[in-house]
Structures are given as C-alpha cells and as structure tokens.
Amino acid sequence: MADNFLSKVRHELRYASRTFLLGVRKGVFTKSNVDAMEAVKQGGATVGCKSKEYVVLATLKRAASELSSSQQKIFRADDGIGVAISGLTADGTAAIRALRQDCTSHSFTFQSQVEVCRLAGRIADKWQVVCSQRSGSRPSGVGLLIAGRDMRGCHLYQVCPSGNLYDHVAAAIGARSQASKTYLEKFQVQMDNFSLQDLILLALRALKEATSEPLTKETCTVAVVGVEIPFRVLNEDELSSPLAKLTTDTQ
Amino acid sequence: MIPTRVSHNPIIGPGVVPFGVDPAYDAQYKLNQAPRSHVASHGQGKPFTVEPGPHQRTQYPYVTGTTVLGCKYKDGVMIACDTLCCYGSTKRYKSVERIKKVNSSTIISFTGELSDFHYIVSLLEELDTTDYCEDDGSELAPWEIHSYLCRVMYNRRNKFDPLWNSLVVAGVKHGRTFLGTVGMIGQHYEDSHLAAGFGNHMARPLFREKHTDDMSEEDARKLMEDCLRACLMRDKTMMNKFQIAKVTAGGLEISEPFQVPMNWGYEKFKDPTKHAVGAW
Amino acid sequence: MSGIGTGYDLSTTTYSPDGKVFQVDYACKAVDNGGLALGIKCSDGVVLGVEKLLPFKMLVPGSNRRIAPVDRHAGMAGAGLAPDARQIMSRARSECANYKSFYGDKIPSKILADRMANYLHMFTLYWSVRPFGAAVLLAVRDPATGKYELYLLEPSGECQRYHGMAIGKGRQAAKNEVEKLKLGEMSCLEAVKEAARIIVTTHDEKDKDYECELAWICDDSGGEFKKVPKDIADEAIAAAKRALEDDDAMDAD
Numbered sequence: 001m002a003d004n005f006l007s008k009v010r011h012e013l014r015y016a017s018r019t020f021l022l023g024v025r026k027g028v029f030t031k032s033n034v035d036a037m038e039a040v041k042q043g044g045a046t047v048g049c050k051s052k053e054y055v056v057l058a059t060l061k062r063a064a065s066e067l068s069s070s071q072q073k074i075f076r077a078d079d080g081i082g083v084a085i086s087g088l089t090a091d092g093t094a095a096i097r098a099l100r101q102d103c104t105s106h107s108f109t110f111q112s113q114v115e116v117c118r119l120a121g122r123i124a125d126k127w128q129v130v131c132s133q134r135s136g137s138r139p140s141g142v143g144l145l146i147a148g149r150d151m152r153g154c155h156l157y158q159v160c161p162s163g164n165l166y167d168h169v170a171a172a173i174g175a176r177s178q179a180s181k182t183y184l185e186k187f188q189v190q191m192d193n194f195s196l197q198d199l200i201l202l203a204l205r206a207l208k209e210a211t212s213e214p215l216t217k218e219t220c221t222v223a224v225v226g227v228e229i230p231f232r233v234l235n236e237d238e239l240s241s242p243l244a245k246l247t248t249d250t251q
Numbered sequence: 252m253i254p255t256r257v258s259h260n261p262i263i264g265p266g267v268v269p270f271g272v273d274p275a276y277d278a279q280y281k282l283n284q285a286p287r288s289h290v291a292s293h294g295q296g297k298p299f300t301v302e303p304g305p306h307q308r309t310q311y312p313y314v315t316g317t318t319v320l321g322c323k324y325k326d327g328v329m330i331a332c333d334t335l336c337c338y339g340s341t342k343r344y345k346s347v348e349r350i351k352k353v354n355s356s357t358i359i360s361f362t363g364e365l366s367d368f369h370y371i372v373s374l375l376e377e378l379d380t381t382d383y384c385e386d387d388g389s390e391l392a393p394w395e396i397h398s399y400l401c402r403v404m405y406n407r408r409n410k411f412d413p414l415w416n417s418l419v420v421a422g423v424k425h426g427r428t429f430l431g432t433v434g435m436i437g438q439h440y441e442d443s444h445l446a447a448g449f450g451n452h453m454a455r456p457l458f459r460e461k462h463t464d465d466m467s468e469e470d471a472r473k474l475m476e477d478c479l480r481a482c483l484m485r486d487k488t489m490m491n492k493f494q495i496a497k498v499t500a501g502g503l504e505i506s507e508p509f510q511v512p513m514n515w516g517y518e519k520f521k522d523p524t525k526h527a528v529g530a531w
Numbered sequence: 532m533s534g535i536g537t538g539y540d541l542s543t544t545t546y547s548p549d550g551k552v553f554q555v556d557y558a559c560k561a562v563d564n565g566g567l568a569l570g571i572k573c574s575d576g577v578v579l580g581v582e583k584l585l586p587f588k589m590l591v592p593g594s595n596r597r598i599a600p601v602d603r604h605a606g607m608a609g610a611g612l613a614p615d616a617r618q619i620m621s622r623a624r625s626e627c628a629n630y631k632s633f634y635g636d637k638i639p640s641k642i643l644a645d646r647m648a649n650y651l652h653m654f655t656l657y658w659s660v661r662p663f664g665a666a667v668l669l670a671v672r673d674p675a676t677g678k679y680e681l682y683l684l685e686p687s688g689e690c691q692r693y694h695g696m697a698i699g700k701g702r703q704a705a706k707n708e709v710e711k712l713k714l715g716e717m718s719c720l721e722a723v724k725e726a727a728r729i730i731v732t733t734h735d736e737k738d739k740d741y742e743c744e745l746a747w748i749c750d751d752s753g754g755e756f757k758k759v760p761k762d763i764a765d766e767a768i769a770a771a772k773r774a775l776e777d778d779d780a781m782d783a784d
Contacts (some may be wrong), residue, residue, distance in 0.1 A: 128614035163614030166596030
C-alpha cells in the first residue's frame with residue numbers, strides 16, 4: 001500500500017520537476033504547470049469588476065509582521081492601465097516591469113496608450129513560451145488582473161501562469177476567490193450600469209467574501225480607472241466611506 | 252582602421268592630427284586611403300575595387316517627387332500632389348500615385364526619393380496587417396502613424412542613413428482631424444495647412460492668406476487648385492497631372508488624376524528679357 | 532494509456548518500446564479534449580467554425596477568440612490549449628510578414644502550411660521543449676492561383692490538405708456530418724449554416740457554456756479572412772439551435 005502511494009508521489013514529482021511537459025492528472029490531460037496555478041491560489045484574494053465606464057480592482061493586503069509595511073499588490077502600468085497581482089509577489093513585480101516596458105515603448109513610438117487587449121495578449125504569449133513550453137525556467141507563479149481603459153472602453157483581463165488569457169466582466173483570483181466569484185456572478189447583468197461608488201462597494205463586498213477578517217484601511221487596497229479618470233489607487237480618506245457602508249451591511 | 256589619435260592642440264582641437272606632425276600616422280593614413288582590391292572569400296568571381304575614403308551612405312536622392320500640399324477644411328482634411336517622379340531633372344515617371352492609403356482613416360504622401368517612400372509604405376503595410384490580424388476593431392490613428400514615422404525618420408538620420416523624404420500624413424479619427432509632416436532628419440510639426448518640398452515656398456503664403464479651418468470642401472478644393480497652379484508654374488519638376496485625396500469621418504477618397512487650367516500666354520511672358528534688362 | 536508511469540513519456544526524445552513518442556500522443560489528447568474546430572472547403576471559399584467552451588461565467592461575450600487571421604489572405608482556427616494555439620498563430624503571422632518583406636508578395640498557401648508544419652515539428656524533436664497542445668486548421672487563399680485551400684496542422688508536425696475536417700471534442704460525429712455534405716457544390720453562405728448546425732448538434736450538453744465562432748475566407752469577404760458578418764452568423768446559429776430544439780421535441784414525443 002505504502003509502496004503504491006510512494007510510486008504515485010514519485011510519478012507526480014517527475015512531472016512536477018519538469019513544468020513544461022504535458023502530463024496526466026486525475027485522468028485529465030493538462031499542462032503540469034498546475035503547480036504554478038496553485039501558487040496563484042496561495043496569494044490573498046484579488047477582485048476586479050467593471051461597468052461601462054469604470055474598472056475597479058480590490059485586493060487584500062497583509063503585513064508580514066507588525067513591524068513591516070504590507071506588500072504592494074496593485075501597480076500602475078500606465079496612465080490608463082493598472083495591474084493587481086496574486087501569488088508570488090516577486091514574480092508579480094517582474095511581470096509589472098515587463099508590462100511597464102511594453103507601455104513605455106508603445107507610447108514612445110506612437111505617443112498613445114497601448115491597447116489593453118494587446119498588452120495583455122503579449123504578456124500571455126510570453127508566459128506561454130518562456131514559462132510553460134520550454135525547460136530551463138519555471139512558470140511565473142503569479143496571476144494578473146489587468147484593468148485598463150482605451151479608445152474602445154474599459155477592460156478587465158486575467159492572465160494565468162499557463163498563458164491563458166480571459167476577458168472578464170468581473171473576476172477574482174487568489175485564495176478563497178471562489179466565494180468572491182459566486183458573489184459577483186449575481187451582479188453580472190446590473191454591473192454594466194453601476195456608478196463608480198457602487199462598483200467600489202461591489203468590489204469590496206466581493207472581497208469580503210474571501211476573508212474572515214474585517215476589511216479595514218489596513219487590510220485592503222482599492223484602485224480605479226475609467227474612461228474619464230486615469231488609473232489611481234484610492235487613498236485612505238476615499239476608502240473610509242465605502243468601508244463604512246460595508247460595516248453597516250454586516251450589522 | 253585609422254588609429255585614433257589624441258592631440259590637444261588648442262587650435263585644432265582634440266583628436267585631430269594635421270599632416271606632418273606624425274610621419275608614422277601619415278603613412279598609415281595614406282595606406283588606408285589607397286584603393287584596395289577585394290576578392291570574394293570563396294575565391295571565385297571577379298575581384299573588385301573599393302574607392303578610397305570613408306564609408307558613405309545615401310548622399311543624394313535619385314528619383315524624386317516634388318511638392319505635396321495639405322490643408323484641413325470643415326469636414327476633414329485633403330492633400331494634393333502631382334503624379335510625377337523625376338530622375339534628376341528628367342520627367343521620367345509620369346503616372347506615379349504619390350498618395351497612398353495607409354488604413355481606413357489615414358493617407359500619406361511624400362516628396363523626395365521614391366524608393367525610400369516605397370520602403371516606408373511597406374513598413375506601414377506591415378503595421379496595418381498587424382492591426383488586421385488582431386481583428387479587435389482598432390486601427391492606428393493618423394497621429395499615431397505620424398508619431399511612428401517621426402521615430403523612423405529620426406532613427407535613420409541618427410544612423411547617418413536618412414530616408415530621403417518629407418512625408419505628409421493626413422487623417423480623421425475619433426472626431427479629430429490630423430495633418431502633420433515629418434522631414435528626412437526627423438523634424439516634424441502639425442498645422443492646419445502645410446506643404447512639403449518646393450511648395451513650402453510657393454504655396455504656404457497663399458494658404459496663409461486664404462485658408463481657414465472651417466472653409467467648405469469646394470472652397471478648400473479651389474484654394475488647393477490655385478496653390479497647385481502657383482507651384483506648377485514655378486517648379487520645373489512638376490507637371491499638370493494632379494491627384495487630390497480627402498479624408499473625412501465617412502472615409503477616404505483618392506481622386507482620379509486631373510488637370511488645372513493654365514495660361515502661359517501672358518503678355519509679359521512673351522518677351523521675358525524686355526522687362527528684365529540685363530537678366531539674360 | 533500505457534505510457535503513464537513507465538518513464539517513456541517524460542521527453543519527446545525517448546521512444547517507447549512500441550515506437551511511440553508519448554509526449555506527442557498526449558499533445559493530441561489535449562487537442563481531442565478541447566472544443567470542436569471544423570473547416571469546410573466549398574466551391575467559393577473556406578469556412579472555419581469553433582465551439583468555444585467557456586470556462587468562466589463572467590467572460591465578456593465574443594472575447595478570447597479561437598479563430599484569427601494571420602494575414603489578409605490566411606486565417607487559423609485552433610483546437611486544444613488556447614495559449615498554445617495563440618502561439619502557433621503568432622508564429623504564422625511572423626512567417627507571413629517575413630515572407631512579405633523578403634519577397635514582396637503574399638505567402639503562398641503551400642509554403643505557409645509547410646513552414647508552420649516545420650515549426651510544430653521542431654517542438655517534437657528536442658528534450659528542452661514540449662510539443663504544442665494544440666492543432667490548427669488553416670484556411671488560405673493562394674495568392675497566385677486565387678484558389679481556396681484548407682490545411683490541418685497537428686502537434687506532431689503533420690500537415691495535410693483537406694476538403695473538410697473536424698478536430699477536438701466530438702470530432703468523429705462532426706467529421707461524419709461534414710462527409711455527408713456536397714462540398715463541391717456548396718457555397719460558403721450555405722456552409723456557414725452547416726458549420727453552425729454541426730457545432731450546435733455535436734455540442735456535449737454535459738459541457739459548460741459555449742460560444743459558436745465562425746469565420747470565412749471567400750469571394751463574399753473579398754478574398755480576405757474575416758469573421759462571418761454578425762447578422763449572418765447569428766442567424767445561422769439561431770437556426771441551428773431552433774432545429775436542435777425541434778429535434779429534441781420530436782424525440783420526446
């Protein structure tokens with residue numbers, strides 16, 4: 001019995017040690033870089049949702065110790081593009097650097113902002129090659145939610161370590177994100193016409209589903225971008241009113 | 252390679268050594284300047300000789316187009332030019348379409364070297380194909396194409412290998428009318444009317460006098476034809492076969508070639524020396 | 532599959548004792564498990580259709596396309612792993628652009644298919660890479676002859692020209708349906724309807740939601756590879772769904 005178990009573990013490990021190979025899991029044929037997808041699930045939840053005119057990103061943040069500040073999880077890539085990460089933060093910052101470089105080189109050449117879908121597509125393609133089809137490098141252990149606006153409106157993209165790319169109305173990644181997703185699904189139709197305040201509140205409520213602790217200024221970050229407004233992270237003052245509404249919800 | 256010399260002669264400046272100061276250097280310099288015969292590395296084919304002197308890139312254009320005019324008007328923007336490309340001063344190619352469609356909202360025209368323009372068009376085609384393949388409904392805007400061309404032209408000039416053109420980019424997108432130009436060394440500007448090439452001297456004054464941004468299409472076309480005529484009568488590398496292209500929010504249109512009415516029979520043209528004594 | 536656990540499936544550089552390269556087999560398996568993709572070559576063009584399975588509920592409709600042009604005269608439909616299919620398409624775009632810049636003309640269909648097959652094949656030869664988990668259908672209008680052609684490119688690097696083909700989930704049923712069609716006499720307009728019908732009928736109801744994506748390259752589209760215009764596509768899909776419901780109702784009776 002034990003032997004059997006050990007051989008199974010060994011077998012799993014063999015695939016796991018070569019992340020780029022095609023492998024067999026639970027009878028389903030998948031890429032073996034599901035481990036990288038697991039890494040995404042280790043990170044605190046990250047939620048994104050959009051209406052016609054705005055996109056909102058919200059993340060949980062947690063300080064590593066009482067003496068440290070919390071890890072930044074939402075980044076600005078360009079005036080109209082922001083990125084939230086979940087998973088290994090170091091991989092995330094590397095991805096952000098690549099995204100920023102892409103934005104800068106596009107705006108240097110064309111003096112305009114890059115199309116969000118093409119930006120997301122390029123990073124997804126890069127991850128497909130470098131991280132999941134070739135040996136010699138591991139998959140990036142981070143999931144991205146890219147929020148942005150361009151001439152064609154607002155967009156919310158999710159990029160997985162496998163190179164999968166999804167264009168979402170609303171999405172959640174990271175630990176216990178399933179609860180957030182389920183919550184967001186209820187508003188899928190109405191969301192389109194939400195005002196910015198409503199959308200922020202929705203994102204926070206969805207985020208709330210993914211954690212057992214209360215949401216405070218210290219434990220969450222919210223960022224917005226819209227057709228008319230550039231990307232920015234909300235400061236503590238702006239957060240206080242939606243957070244106050246959130247607490248009245250629970251009472 | 253000529254060895255790099257360090258000289259700090261205050262009159263001559265650093266790095267320059269005049270003949271006679273260092274005989275060894277002079278000898279090396281002469282050797283480098285002497286014609287050398289080359290034989291292909293595989294030992295076959297005719298040997299050839301390379302002229303002495305430094306490596307040279309494009310020194311002058313060969314087949315050139317002249318004046319391009321452009322102006323904005325109420326509903327859009329139009330550009331005009333003739334269909335001639337000259338080999339030196341020979342009117343060599345008389346039916347060259349010098350205005351090209353870049354994408355559904357942008358047109359481009361050129362003065363200067365025809366072959367360099369072909370190269371530029373191939374670059375833009377590649378960009379447009381990329382847009383087509385993405386198939387997400389977005390296309391480069393005229394100002395983006397202008398900006399791209401500025402980068403290309405400036406980059407090439409910095410390699411001391413300029414593309415010998417002045418380009419005019421015109422288009423309408425997202426309710427914005429664009430008219431811009433970029434030159435062979437990367438100098439660029441936008442304006443509500445502009446001219447590239449010789450027309451800069453001939454047509455701009457007329458535009459400045461009569462052009463307004465809110466003029467109707469007929470007025471703009473008439474002004475354009477006046478400017479073309481003014482250029483045509485003074486520029487020997489121009490001919491009376493023109494095209495006007497216009498871009499509006501509704502799309503773009505490049506006209507069939509047409510002529511402008513001309514008159515060379517003015518009294519003072521008949522005996523030019525009579526009114527300019529001593530000029531001939 | 533006998534390869535599992537034997538160690539012969541850990542690299543494309545190892546054959547199994549019965550002469551198989553298991554990594555390539557797995558790649559084909561990945562294609563077979565992805566949504567259906569089918570191609571129909573008719574008298575005046577080629578129609579490509581894809582059954583795009585939706586892994587999430589909150590996706591933007593019509594996003595994450597599985598069919599895309601690779602040049603003005605060529606397009607691809609991918610089955611299998613989506614990122615891999617994207618990669619193949621992006622390579623095809625480079626091949627087209629490269630040919631164009633070197634020879635100044637559009638890439639001929641045969642050369643594009645050959646080059647892409649070579650590309651896919653390269654990934655079955657080396658230890659350091661894995662084969663693509665995607666197969667693509669390639670529809671091209673040959674620039675010299677003006678004829679429309681349909682190719683299938685597989686992860687193994689195989690490349691064949693077809694009149695009609697289906698890959699992915701439910702391919703067998705779809706292939707049977709395609710074989711029944713009179714391809715030589717059909718116009719693309721009719722083929723679009725047939726493609727929609729086949730995709731809708733072969734869709735496995737156990738599966739999640741799906742979208743039916745249709746594209747064509749034909750005289751109607753000006754010899755350029757394009758999405759089937761929305762009104763025509765919507766109508767074809769709606770008609771197919773209606774027919775399916777009617778069938779179900781009949782069966783129930």
